Amino acid sequence: MSFGRLIESIAQKKNPTVAGLDPKLDFLPEYIKESAFAKFGNTLEGAAQALFEFNVGMIDAIYDIVPAVKPQCAYYELYGWQGMRALAHTINYAKQKGMFVIIDGKRNDIGSTMQAYSCAHLGEISVNCEKITPFGGDALTVNGYLGSDCIEPLISVCNSSDKGIFVLCKTSNPSSGELQDRLIDNVPVYKAMGLMCEKWGDATPKKYGYSSVGAVVGATYPEQLSELRRDLPHTFFLVPGYGAQGGKAEDIALAFDDKGMGAIVNSSRALMCAYKNSGCDERDYAQAARAEALRMRDEINLFIPPMSLS
């Protein structure tokens, strides 16, 4: 239940990280693009085919050591509905390989519309009595600006289908404080949002102490990360901002509890572009990503307590 499956996979692989799959064309090896464009032309179809092939290589290289992937919707929408097809195929492939899939969509809307997003990304729909799973993610990132009725339809799906959500609290970007750090009744907005996550999580079962309602808290703000870990004891964290955005492993450690649990750390560009950063042949991009995934795992494990599910 809740984030139990994810937590168990993190413990089994001794790896609290998630591979971000944000495959913009610039990040892809030339040989993959050339092959796709030769077959499908300089089209969205060609771009989407290149994305999917790249993702398959990434997943094949890391699925036995990394518990989860996080495809960023924007980089699939960027290539139109063909890109969204590549997203659906990527999710399906990652799940076949036993990975936990966090769809990074930061969706938000009024209740009836969130019902649709919930079914689209985490649940299923009925088409003339045929049950179909549109995207089939395990978790979805969402934005809580609209309050509880934006979140409630998600909680139904989490409870009925063993899924989770991550609500934006303190985001990793430079201007996140413009709204999120402002005080309401002496509490910053990011913390007020975090406290709502705790409340929303009360309506879900807990496993290993954590509810189905997680929070996004950026590694680039270690002080807030530490504060939120202390004040939100049942809220599992998705932590972006490590690596390319500047977050360090010692900062990351603040996201974890005293059992070495409670968070999963994302890395996107550092993995996808590992072949560029290491200067290896582009055809070795997947192995370069694996090496970086191992390095990241080991570096983070240096700073957190030994993992224990007990």
Add this chain to the structure above:
Amino acid sequence: MSFGRLIESIAQKKNPTVAGLDPKLDFLPEYIKESAFAKFGNTLEGAAQALFEFNVGMIDAIYDIVPAVKPQCAYYELYGWQGMRALAHTINYAKQKGMFVIIDGKRNDIGSTMQAYSCAHLGEISVNCEKITPFGGDALTVNGYLGSDCIEPLISVCNSSDKGIFVLCKTSNPSSGELQDRLIDNVPVYKAMGLMCEKWGDATPKKYGYSSVGAVVGATYPEQLSELRRDLPHTFFLVPGYGAQGGKAEDIALAFDDKGMGAIVNSSRALMCAYKNSGCDERDYAQAARAEALRMRDEINLFIPPMSLS
């Protein structure tokens, strides 16, 4: 520039309304679904085909009297990538008919990712030097929780491609006040967000007094609607909540300036389900939607000053 095209179309059609296209299967006439399922089976393909056919009928029936459509992304994602293809085709069809297209996605993320969303929904991308327009909307709804670097990439696209955005300020749902009504330095969050819209809009050209950065302000909160109209003189409003959600025409009037401009009012279910509400034959759904669109136009015009672009 900015919302100039939209404002001119509103003035020309004397109609400050936008037709929401949120075509969940339950809303569609049986004959459209039966025909699509007979051809494509009880599949996402069948559902998406039904959606698109329904939308074409809606657009054909209203394009000469309604200036804009607002497809809600959730109801297309609900039917997978096939639904997203129906979204792309719907946008394309509406634009062929001369309508202004507001993509209701409420997208939000860090700057680099917002760059991708901007290009996906409003701009174009380069695929091996081929310029391609992925979705081709005229405006996009966004969520400003992440602050300025979430908005800046959108402003670039607005300025270079004559597009606009609507930032969520005061949303129409019952729980919107949980965060949006809280005070920061004695200013409610919705107004702080509105003031940021004014600031962001300063970086865009103004036409008829309005910038490219609009705001979403719900008709269900008339007091806040009136306050924001007074305090955000350069911010064009997208007003949901009329009709099915309970907003009345006299409340809607508060969104407009003394020239009868400054806002566009959305109606989704009341138009899409007009054939159900009026009890007419389902094959007349499009004409029923047209009748309701005319009724809505005339009702709103009763309460606002005569439109003037001068």
